[in-house]
Amino acid sequence: DALKIMVKKDIGSLVVAEKKKGIGIITERDVMKIAASNPDMLQNKVKEIMSTPLITITEDTPAWNAFRIMIKSKIRRLPIEKKGKLIGIVSTRDLFRWVMIVVYGESLPEDIKSVVLEGYPIS
16 A cells, blocks of 8 residues: 555655654655565554664755765665645655755756756745
8 A cells, every 4th residue: 555655656665653753754765675575464553564764864964964964874765844744755766866966956958957846946
């Protein structure tokens, strides 16, 4: 069911919550590993295959610190909380796009400009 949600919403992960508190995350990579090793495990509960503990940041966390946490923790998605509530997720792709904008700004190479700027207007 988790995989169906990710496919339907075109997202790569789901934060698993218990009593409105994030307790873990399941990613498409987790599902692929399970499916490749033992397809029957796809019938398991999300709680049995999710990654824990859930590592989070707040909306005020500097981008460089988010990068540091992701690199040290070997994760590609980092949930963002505000007052204990999930408000978003930042991915390595998001941070990479941000770096490209910071480094290149208005002079982004034309062949990648539209991909990098998608959802990130430079002002």
